[in-house]
Amino acid sequence: MCGLLVNARPRTKFFIYGGASSEVSENPKRFQTRLCSDIEVLTLGEECHWDVIQTVSAATAAAEQRESAEKACVAKRRPQGTAANASPQAAATADLPLPREGATMAYFAEDSTLVVFGGWSGKWLGDLWTCCVSSVVGPPYAILDVSPPHGPMTGGTPISVRGAGFTAGSICVRFSAGEFFVDVPGTFISSTEIRAVTPNVKAALGGSKHHFSQLPHLSLKKRTFGKSPRTCEIRVKIGAKDLTSSLCSFQFFANSCASYCLAVGPGLLSDGAPGVPTSFFIESRNAQNGKRTTGGDKFVVRAFVLPEVSRTTSPILFARNDCHHEQKEWSTSCATAFKFLTA
Numbered sequence: 001m002c003g004l005l006v007n008a009r010p011r012t013k014f015f016i017y018g019g020a021s022s023e024v025s026e027n028p029k030r031f032q033t034r035l036c037s038d039i040e041v042l043t044l045g046e047e048c049h050w051d052v053i054q055t056v057s058a059a060t061a062a063a064e065q066r067e068s069a070e071k072a073c074v075a076k077r078r079p080q081g082t083a084a085n086a087s088p089q090a091a092a093t094a095d096l097p098l099p100r101e102g103a104t105m106a107y108f109a110e111d112s113t114l115v116v117f118g119g120w121s122g123k124w125l126g127d128l129w130t131c132c133v134s135s136v137v138g139p140p141y142a143i144l145d146v147s148p149p150h151g152p153m154t155g156g157t158p159i160s161v162r163g164a165g166f167t168a169g170s171i172c173v174r175f176s177a178g179e180f181f182v183d184v185p186g187t188f189i190s191s192t193e194i195r196a197v198t199p200n201v202k203a204a205l206g207g208s209k210h211h212f213s214q215l216p217h218l219s220l221k222k223r224t225f226g227k228s229p230r231t232c233e234i235r236v237k238i239g240a241k242d243l244t245s246s247l248c249s250f251q252f253f254a255n256s257c258a259s260y261c262l263a264v265g266p267g268l269l270s271d272g273a274p275g276v277p278t279s280f281f282i283e284s285r286n287a288q289n290g291k292r293t294t295g296g297d298k299f300v301v302r303a304f305v306l307p308e309v310s311r312t313t314s315p316i317l318f319a320r321n322d323c324h325h326e327q328k329e330w331s332t333s334c335a336t337a338f339k340f341l342t343a
Helices: 058-072 083-095
Strands: 002-006 013-017 039-043 049-053 104-108 113-120 124-132 142-147 150-152 158-164 171-177 180-185 187-190 193-197 230-238 248-253 262-264 277-283 298-305 311-317 328-331 336-342
Touching: 002 104, 002 113, 013 104, 013 113, 142 230, 142 248, 158 230, 171 193, 180 193
Parallel strands: 150 248
Antiparallel strands: 002 013, 013 039, 039 049, 104 113, 113 124, 142 158, 158 193, 171 180, 171 230, 187 193, 230 248, 262 277, 277 328, 298 311, 298 336
């Protein structure tokens, strides 16, 4: 086999290609081994792990790109199994290198390509092969963290993406959940920070159960979503380079709905003592009557004093990660009615 160490962000990769393997556990004979054409990669770090890379021929990769383009366009796709689709699949097996050992391997960082030359496969070979591993190695930049890690489905939340190796250029920040994704522009701040604003994903990821087809700026398949908050993956793309192989999680939650929120506490009792500070709590719920698990919303609480109608407006901020929110004291001089709205 042949091996090569590749400097990648955020973790270094060690690639091996080919070699001879055997199912015999100890000291296999030469005739008991078989040659391999697999590419495996060891990701180095605090926890190392091996992965087997699924390789496809150039013809198959081109066919997959055409199929992806057909899915994104309005025109109907060709049915599977037609003569036009069968030819690339038939040629795929002939467009891959023979199993071998003793090959020579090099790496070109500019286009994330492994180059394999020669080796032994019953005879000494003199062929040259290339394999693009950009989806494994990733671009020369990586993301490590996002702040804040959550925001409303209606979007508009400024976020800071921290990482390494960022450069100025056309920056794209991708939010994806399963087969759904949406891209938003990013702003270069420094080599370690990019800023962006979260998109509005309410139509695709939130609300009551509905069926959605393709929406503008979203790559969607027909699918049903429930009322739970959704966790999306964030990746970054700069210029013509690939998306980062590293990712961060961002949770979209449904906005609070005042009509479903629950207020409890002595401040809501009808027999409160005049002139004495009192308090109450608000439990935040969304439009599907589900409890909120993250904070950040602002509440406007209006107190109506009877019989004279006077109002006191005070903002109440949620605790950052607690659905039971901070206590607010009120001083009452007579019977009082409360009404609260989400800001």
